[in-house]
Amino acid sequence: MADVSVLNVKNGSYDSITTSEIVASAASGTIPCENGKDNRLAVLVVNADDEGIKFTVKAPTSGGGVRSSLGDLLVTIAAGDQALIPLFDTARFKVIADNDIVYELCGSDDGVLEPGELANVTILAAQL
Secondary structure, three states, X not given: OEOOEEEEEEOOEEOOOOHHHOOEOOOEEEEEOHHHXXXXXXXXXXXXXXXXXXXXXXXXXXXXXXXXHHOOEEEEEOOOOEEEEEEOOHHHOEEOOOOEEEXXXXXXXXXXXXXXXXXXXEEEEEEO
């Protein structure tokens, strides 16, 4: 699983993040939720590849919060495009024991992304 770059935004200020801290993605991974609290999180997914992708924020089938029954969130991102995904309530997606949110990536045809395609996808999360 790849790491996801997380930017913490608090009280109108933020810590800077450099381009070298923004990492290429993996086909699945986790996004950390700070302090174990349910709060707001925004996820920016940049697809620099020449093929579309599907980014799924997974709702846990067990070990999740009370809102996990609302299910997964699927976002389709066209080739060369990006999506800012607001997660206004992390209780829907967070695995409580780990304080993480799980995501999965696949091709727009639901196929497995090759390493070269994954290298063209970047994920940046901002904890609000």
